[in-house]
Amino acid sequence: MSRQAARTGDPRKVNGELFTLTYGALVAQLMKDYENDDEVNKQLEKMGYNIGVRIIEDFLARANSGRCNDFRDVADVISKVAFKMYLGITPVVSNWSPAGDEFSLLLENNPLTDFVELPEGHDSLNYSNILCGVLKGALEMIQMDVDVKFVQDHLKGDNITEVRLKFIKRLEDAVPVGED
Amino acid sequence: MTVYDFYLFDRNGNCLYYAEWNRRKQPGISKDEEFKLMYGMIFSIKSFINRISPKDVQDGFLNFRTSKYKLHFYETPSGLKLVMNTDLNVGNVRDVLQHVFSSLYVEHVVKNPLTELGETITSELFRSKMDEYVRGLPFFAPKAS
Numbered sequence: 001m002s003r004q005a006a007r008t009g010d011p012r013k014v015n016g017e018l019f020t021l022t023y024g025a026l027v028a029q030l031m032k033d034y035e036n037d038d039e040v041n042k043q044l045e046k047m048g049y050n051i052g053v054r055i056i057e058d059f060l061a062r063a064n065s066g067r068c069n070d071f072r073d074v075a076d077v078i079s080k081v082a083f084k085m086y087l088g089i090t091p092v093v094s095n096w097s098p099a100g101d102e103f104s105l106l107l108e109n110n111p112l113t114d115f116v117e118l119p120e121g122h123d124s125l126n127y128s129n130i131l132c133g134v135l136k137g138a139l140e141m142i143q144m145d146v147d148v149k150f151v152q153d154h155l156k157g158d159n160i161t162e163v164r165l166k167f168i169k170r171l172e173d174a175v176p177v178g179e180d
Numbered sequence: 181m182t183v184y185d186f187y188l189f190d191r192n193g194n195c196l197y198y199a200e201w202n203r204r205k206q207p208g209i210s211k212d213e214e215f216k217l218m219y220g221m222i223f224s225i226k227s228f229i230n231r232i233s234p235k236d237v238q239d240g241f242l243n244f245r246t247s248k249y250k251l252h253f254y255e256t257p258s259g260l261k262l263v264m265n266t267d268l269n270v271g272n273v274r275d276v277l278q279h280v281f282s283s284l285y286v287e288h289v290v291k292n293p294l295t296e297l298g299e300t301i302t303s304e305l306f307r308s309k310m311d312e313y314v315r316g317l318p319f320f321a322p323k324a325s
Contacts, residue, residue: 057290060256061282141258
């Protein structure tokens with residue numbers, strides 16, 4: 001995108017390649033600093049979490065979507081509104097558990113991994129683990145405790161990238177001091 | 181018509197921001213105590229309304245009025261609570277509070293990486309934008325008396 005085009009467009013948007021490469025540089029630097037896949041996963045999740053607790057406010061301010069009645073609504077909003085808004089993709093929601101408290105987001109093309117090929121010996125690295133953190137942080141701010149993890153990753157030779165979300169519990173409002 | 185004051189509470193009941201405009205009478209207690217009182221009352225009214233309602237609650241608590249003032253309340257799904265006290269002639273200010281959230285709080289506080297969420301807002305920019313916005317409201321006009 002030329003500079004001028006960037007200026008006339010939505011100021012919140014950045015060039016997709018710049019975004020992908022920046023994220024790549026971030027992960028590469030973490031790999032250098034921690035030299036351990038699990039530790040990098042943890043750091044990425046933590047960064048994502050910190051993004052999530054803020055991005056939710058931006059999301060609420062911009063999306064203006066109504067209240068979700070159940071976890072299925074939540075899944076729909078995440079895939080059709082949130083992912084669309086921030087990453088320009090619409091993951092497929094599938095693999096519901098019978099109880100309706102667990103589902104998967106299937107990412108057909110993950111913009112974070114556009115130019116990425118994992119070097120050998122990094123089987124436990126979840127390259128896009130930041131997404132888990134973002135989802136967890138954002139949902140926690142709207143009173144949902146959710147477990148988020150990668151179960152399949154295109155980068156590791158799987159056919160598709162799959163993020164699994166499991167609803168744990170509803171968080172309660174904080175009670176002010178001196179009340180029950 | 182006029183606006184008296186404005187409170188912003190986070191999800192844990194901390195008062196992030198307070199401002200007053202045409203508030204003539206001070207309550208005679210410390211600000212901290214006043215914030216605690218206000219949050220406690222908001223919290224109780226909310227739970228009272230949820231319990232007493234004969235139907236499922238849709239919007240919940242929006243405002244209440246006494247013979248002297250009207251208190252408006254707006255809560256975001258993330259638990260941020262906005263409270264504005266005005267005089268009795270002011271109508272529904274839901275849009276106003278929504279605007280404060282989406283265009284002032286999100287833009288100037290959440291998107292500022294240096295502000296810690298959950299701490300008192302010290303941003304001068306936020307303060308001045310807020311002041312400007314409230315003073316520009318159609319129902320903000322100090323009483324002549």
